[in-house]
Amino acid sequence: MKIGIVRFPGSNCEDDAFHAVVDQLGEDAVMLWHKDHDLQHSDVVILPGGFAYGDYLRAGAIARFSPIMREVADHAESGGIVLGICNGFQIACEAGLLPGALLRNDVGYRSMPVTIRVEHANTAFTNAAKVGQCLTMPIAHGEGRFAASDELLDELESNGQVLFRYVDAAGDATVDANPNGAMRNIAGVCNAARNVIGLMPHPERAVDALLGSEDGLVLFESLLVAAHA
Amino acid sequence: MTRFRVSVHILPRRGLLDPQGKAVGDALHTLGFAAVGEVHVGRHIVIETAAKDAAAAEASVRTMCERLLANPVTEDYEIAGVAKE
DSSP, rough: EEEEEEEEEOSSHHHHHHHHIIIITTTEEEEEETTSSSSTTSSEEOOOHHHHHOOSSSSTTGGGGGGGHHHHHHHHHTTTTEEEHHHHHHHHHTSSSSEEEOOOOOSEEEEEEEEEEEOOOOOOOTTTTTOEEEEEEEEESSSSSSEHHHHHHHHHHTOOEEEEEEETTOOOOSSSOOOOGGGEEEEEEEEETTOOEEEEOOGGSSSGGGGGTTTHHHHHHHHHHTTOO | OOEEEEEEEEEEESSOOHHHHHHHHHHHHHHTOOOOOOOOOEEEEEEEESSSHHHHHHHHHHHHHHIISOOOTTTTEEEEEEEEE
């Protein structure tokens, strides 16, 4: 499996993603420059975290017009897997690859470990996990408050597109467990076709016990399950 | 073609939590401005553009708002002014 990681001006988690998929997962990865129109035959595209274009205007609003986003959209349209992490999630939402929007947190910038609960295991990024499994990994963002209309939220719930929710130690999606005011404690979603996945927490920074958590590994291992399915 | 300066206000959609606006409103209350109600913080963008008339300049900026300047999911915009350069 070959994983392409898009580097935008202002990306800062692309090396963490590279480390996760190459050193920990043992797969091939390639850095993709945002100005190229070439995914280099990647099976999976990762839009990494960071502050693409300085988050000018709105997080992700400018990056979605980077040249390579046309190929990323084509890849998604043809069923290819796209994973947006943090700023990559914001870019995917701005690009219309994922539903909803990510607004300024209710309490400012948050950098801390959180616990998220896997709500559905039927995607390429969750199929090695169990439904209800709780994973600890860091967040580091100022604009991660997931928002959508009530109608859209209901639709996402009934389609099983809400993949991750912020929960407390007991696994309950409480107000106190919600680090940014996200509607319905939503930490991550997928598109209707289930091949584009976005989340605010950083699984690529939780792939090594030395760094505090390896709970993110199960999500990357899901990519292998999907590739060999 | 004439040069125009078009101003546009972009604000968080009513009903969505606006943490910046709330923080500013709380600070104003602390300062003693007890009459202050809701406060909203958004963006003010000024665009210089060429168009055949003011209506065309405004229409062009409205399209820019729909496509880039405002997020259709969470923000509303209003044209605040169209002036000849």
